[in-house]
């Protein structure tokens with residue numbers, strides 16, 4: 232597993248949202264991607280997943296160029312995506328949402344087992360398996376969105392602000408889950424407003440501002456960095 | 467209203483509702499996936515009627531076979547129209563809606579030139595007339611009801627239980643999230659347009675023996691479909707089914723009791739009331 236972005240640029244019409252971004256993720260990594268509102272983090276993740284094509288640059292996943300593949304092909308290669316705002320299917324049940332997560336898989340036989348293992352991560356989803364996703368609380372929807380992405384058995388998981396709008400207790404639970412997903416060998420790109428949390432979980436980090444990477448390095452170093460501390464950690 | 471009149475009107479209502487439900491469920495399916503109002507839907511219905519006319523009257527095929535062929539041929543035409551005309555517009559909704567308006571006019575024009583503007587009769591599968599205590603209804607009208615019910619059951623089963631149907635529901639609810647699960651959204655759009663057209667074609671083909679077939683028959687029925695999906699909730703197939711039933715009864719009983727024009731007015735009045743009281747429609751989210 233290796234993701235490598237080289238000089239990726241993305242536009243919305245004439246507006247440049249991401250500028251010459253280069254970024255790497257190795258097997259086993261948790262990479263934090265932080266930055267202010269509108270920095271281009273979501274755009275970058277959407278581009279990696281093929282939802283929005285880049286205007287320049289190259290994206291390689293495990294050696295293969297993926298920057299002009301369709302989202303469906305990219306999921307099949309092993310990139311899962313927990314989108315900003317959760318985006319669960321509101322009129323489907325919890326179970327149906329999880330099964331949609333396995334849509335891209337060819338080994339249908341083991342899907343049921345994987346539903347069970349998601350239920351072990353998130354017992355609350357097991358309790359609510361027949362409930363419509365639109366009626367879940369924010370935290371439950373976030374767990375469902377993560378569970379759904381796990382169902383594709385990703386090698387790399389892109390997570391866009393999983394802690395947004397959740398209570399501190401739920402955030403802590405989500406953080407544990409992220410760490411445990413990573414322990415099973417899935418690399419993670421974690422976009423977070425909660426920079427302290429992201430840097431705590433991650434081994435490396437990138438800081439974005441107005442579409443560009445302005446800083447990157449080991450997360451322990453970033454935590455010590457004065458600019459990061461001032462801008463994001465409230466120190 | 468006598469008992470016989472009532473029975474007659476009731477059966478008519480069910481027949482009309484059947485056709486409305488087919489028409490509106492295709493219309494709403496296309497809306498739910500592509501987020502466009504397909505103004506050409508009435509003309510697709512007209513093509514379904516002409517298809518059954520040609521297969522059964524010109525090529526002398528059995529009516530039911532002609533019906534199946536009409537559904538398939540127009541369904542495939544829908545798929546082609548989506549691929550060639552709508553897909554290149556990259557989900558730019560307003561241009562697509564305007565395209566569908568242009569397509570409606572073009573199809574009407576082409577049909578007038580190719581088939582002629584006059585009315586064509588289509589012979590139904592049966593010429594028996596059933597009598598229920600004073601009420602008389604022809605079998606060719608009655609048969610519309612079970613066929614429509616069967617098609618709707620098949621549609622619901624497809625959407626609920628097949629993998630592709632589930633993918634359609636996912637795209638309707640959130641197309642980006644659907645793409646992230648590995649669903650080919652462009653394929654689903656194309657399929658939805660094809661299925662929507664097939665349903666309109668079924669409606670046109672089933673009604674063909676009851677009314678005459680001509681190139682302009684789609685004009686009034688699209689207004690009905692529009693009222694129905696606003697009533698039921700844009701994008702909801704259950705809404706289209708319930709809305710279609712309601713409008714079928716309003717039109718049939720309204721026409722028997724007060725005449726056709728009043729029935730039309732009642733339909734629109736109902737629409738206005740619903741839009742005021744429950745703007746998202748009965749089943750809308």
Ligand SMILES: Nc1ncnc2c1ncn2[C@@H]1O[C@H](COP(=O)(O)OP(=O)(O)OP(=O)(O)O)[C@@H](O)[C@H]1O
Nearest residue numbers: 243246248266267268269270271272273274275315
């Ligand atoms: N669909 C869109 N059309 C046009 N511009 C967009 C669109 N989505 C985002 N942008 C613009 O692109 C830039 C980057 O936005 P993006 O959502 O990627 O930022 P972000 O870092 O994820 O922000 P946030 O922390 O608020 O989620 C912003 O200036 C935004 O206004």
Ligand SMILES: [Mg+2]
Nearest residue numbers: 272273274315
């Ligand atoms: Mg964002």
